Amino acid sequence: MEPLSREEVLTCVEAAVRAPSIHNTQPWLFLHEDDRIEVHADPSRRLPSVDPQGRALHLSLGAAVLNLCLGVAAAGRRPFLDLLPAxxxxRHVATVTAEGPYAMDDEDRALYEAIPVRRTSRRPFLDAPVDPQALRRLEEAALLQGGELKFADEPERELLLSLVRTADERRKDDFAYRAELRTWTTDDPYREDGVPLEAMGPGSRDGAVPVRVFTPELERDVREFESEPVIAVLSAVGGDSPADxxxxxxxxxRVLLEATRLGLATGLFTQPMEHADLRDLLADPAGRTHVQAILRFGHAAEGTSLTARRSAEDVIARGRPLPLRPTRLG
Structure with a gap:
């Protein structure tokens, strides 16, 4: 196949690095060879306290892989994805090969165009309903990538939010956890990773919508959040391995990009996923699905700034990264 040009690679990787990642750690490196772009985990950006299994790291890498595939398609080449190919x-989690000529359809073109404006919000949403048709579109987006998005009814919503509160309460005196959050929290306007202080958002009055506290030593505003938040659970269908x-x-x-395309704001809760017993409370008795994230959708009451990203030049490896042996990321 025809090799990808340097300009095409940079454009594709620029799309990939706009993916969300756990605490904006951006745990990825890319290697270009001819018509292929490899995606590698960067173990120096793992969070051993927050994410001991590497589950959230793999979710972050998977999000970057989807953006990379959309970038290759936007370049006019058909993307072929191979997960865990080596x-x-x-550490080598995926290879995307740019195959023959490809005409991107309108749906994927709209998702690609949503990449640079997608953002996660920790701020209050408007107390306004979300169109049920939009919720169905989000469910379909998950299904297209082999996932399952299930919206919670009122009792399920209260259970999910209570698990988030419980997870936060458990960690409030965890020194290693707090140290990791401080490492990835920044007020440096020149830093290109981590979560900036202005992105933290206010606290929720009465904890109605629990928002992770990154810097408990800093006082923050307390605000009213929406009274009936729209909460959903995203699950992997099948197993619960690094590939899943x-x-x-x-x-x-894909769900986050579709929400952006529909004009919806999104929030993300991962705290219960960091505790095996809390995650077990959400387990499917039949073992068909495995919960990976809790999401919040709504209409933004105020703007949210984009968090910084490292440039494509900074994350394209100059040589092949050394494989990890024998330590497992998953």
Whole structure:
């Protein structure tokens, strides 16, 4: 196949790095060879306290993989995705090959155009209903990537939010956890990773919509959030392995891009996923699905700034990254 040009690679990787990642750690590296772009995990950006299994790391990488595939398609080439292609190298999580000429359809073109404006909000949403047809579109977006998005009724919503509160309460005196959050929280306007202080958002009055506290030592405003938040659970269909987490990350990103396209604001809760016993409370008795994230949807009451990203030049490897042996990321 015809090799990708340097300009095409940079454009594709620029799309990939706009993916969401756990605490904006951006745990990825890319390697270009001819018509292929490899995606590798960067273990120096793992969060051993917050994410000991590497599950959230793989979700982040899966989201970047979806953006990369959309970037290749936008370049006029058909993307072919191979997950975990290198036996014995769990750091090499995916290879996207740019095959023959390809005409992107309107749906995917709209998703690609949503990549640079998608953002996650920790702020209050308007107390206004979300169109049920939009919710169905979000469910369909998850299904297209092999995931399942299920919207919670009122009792389920209260259970989910209570699990988020419980997870936060457990971690409030966890030194290692707090140290990790401080490491990835920044007030440096020149830093290109981490979560900036202005993105933290206010606290929720009475904890109605629990928002993760990154900096408990800093006082923050307390505001009223929406009275009936729209909450959904995103699950992987099938197993609960690194490959399933990568697929769930693709489903998550497609849902987030579709929400952006529909003019909806999105929020993300991962705290209960960090505790095995809390995650078990959400388990499917039949074992058909495995919960990966809790999402919140609504109409933005105020704007949210984009968080910084490292440039494509900074995350394209100059040589092949060394494989990880024998330590497992998953």
């Amino acid at each position: 036996a014995g190298d769990e 987490w990568l697929r769930a990350g693709q489903a998550l990103q």
